[in-house]
Amino acid sequence: MLCEIFLILVGVKGLLSPSTSNQKETDMSLEPADCPLCRSPAERAPLRSHDGYSYVCPSCGSYHIGGLAYGKAMRGHVAAHVHVDVRRLQAEGELPRIEFNAPDFVVKPVARGKQ
Numbered sequence: 001m002l003c004e005i006f007l008i009l010v011g012v013k014g015l016l017s018p019s020t021s022n023q024k025e026t027d028m029s030l031e032p033a034d035c036p037l038c039r040s041p042a043e044r045a046p047l048r049s050h051d052g053y054s055y056v057c058p059s060c061g062s063y064h065i066g067g068l069a070y071g072k073a074m075r076g077h078v079a080a081h082v083h084v085d086v087r088r089l090q091a092e093g094e095l096p097r098i099e100f101n102a103p104d105f106v107v108k109p110v111a112r113g114k115q
């Protein structure tokens, strides 16, 4: 009986503290997911220090998107300027982060050193 409890505790601890305890922003494991901006097959990883995802899309490039903006985008409510802003920031060497601050989308560079 005690042995069983011990095994359960060890199992729970293992789930709570993943063996990879590096401080990178995203998990290394990209998962396939359609791009919320253009619906192309893309890849994403959940962000660790913010809500949302880091996306790598073959046509939109790399960008971060917040949870609220993601929900809006997946329902087809992407403002036209978002694509333009993402492209502009990428051209400037920045990593864009897309947020939704009512009533509109806001695209800002991800703070340096926090990628």
Ligand SMILES: [Zn+2]
Pocket (backbone or CB within 6 Å): 035, 036, 037, 038, 039, 040, 042, 057, 058, 059, 060, 061
């Ligand atoms: Zn895309």
